[in-house]
Amino acid sequence: MASPTLDPAPTRCRVVMAPNPYTTDQPKIFLSGSIDAPPATWQSLLTAALSHLPITILNPHREDWDSTWREEVDFAPFREQVNWELDAMEAADVVAVYFNPKSPAPITLMELGLFVRGKKMVVACPEGYVKRGNVQIVCQRFGIEVVDNVEQLADRVVKLLGDLGVMKEI
Template sequence: MLSLLPSIALALAAPSAPGHAISGHAEVVTSPEALPATHERVRVFLGGTIDMGSAPDWQKQMIAALDNENVVILNPRRADWNPAWRPEADEPNFRQQVEWELAALDSADVIVLYLSPGSKSPVSLLEMGLHARSGKLIVLCPQGYWRKGNVDITAAKYGVEQVDDLAALIAATRRRIASLEQR
């Protein structure tokens, strides 16, 4: 389980509304909200373990840590997720979620991917495969993730940046944002 980093503990206590700027410069867009029409700021997609809402909310920690960045954070974890939605193409709410995630991934400049030990996260593996060659990925895949070997080999083959813990994931994301803002 993720431990809350002391440097972001206070930021987590601050309220934030999906789709609105939080106390700094970051704007959070949560599925199924519309993606911004213009692409004026770096977009960061928070991909990885959600496990139908049962996994620790690591996205909340990332959002708090990126609060002062001038970015749009694309968060697929939605508060109104209903596990009764069938994971089938003809299920309207499920389709809406998948289509939102695909659009958000395509529009993202940075894709943060956290694969939690003890989870399977098959959709996250699919997303990694789709974007491994894009140069957008930063991956945290700790020991204990069931397909860590596959992730490590794929990341090495396609030059995907990997980090060892949440603090390093946050730092790598900030560096990537800074490098994209300089373009």
């Protein structure tokens, strides 16, 4: 007798990649952090850990990003990307931040500075990140806990969603 095939648990979350629109009634999580090379990125690990929740994940990674793109205000694709990210962070119920120890992550530091006052941020900053002390002090000043890894980041996202009252069910 053949053994039954087990289907993986259904995914309840929706992932929206930049620069796509994201109109939704679900709680929104923005992924702020360095864009790592596949296959195992912090974004994919966090998304997998949250996939059972009825949420929308706003991921700024673009499959069509071209290294020849100019990072200048008059270059339309770049301007579109930056505006999508800013709009998505403002629209998010939670901004999940990850500082990869292998990247200086200057944009992530800027995003931390822009949104740390809103109390809707969770931060993972592993040992080895070059500006870890700065991140810890800024987060401490504004009452944001700093965790060490993606697993803890996922736990804090779920807790913050509950604390903010934006989850109908967890």
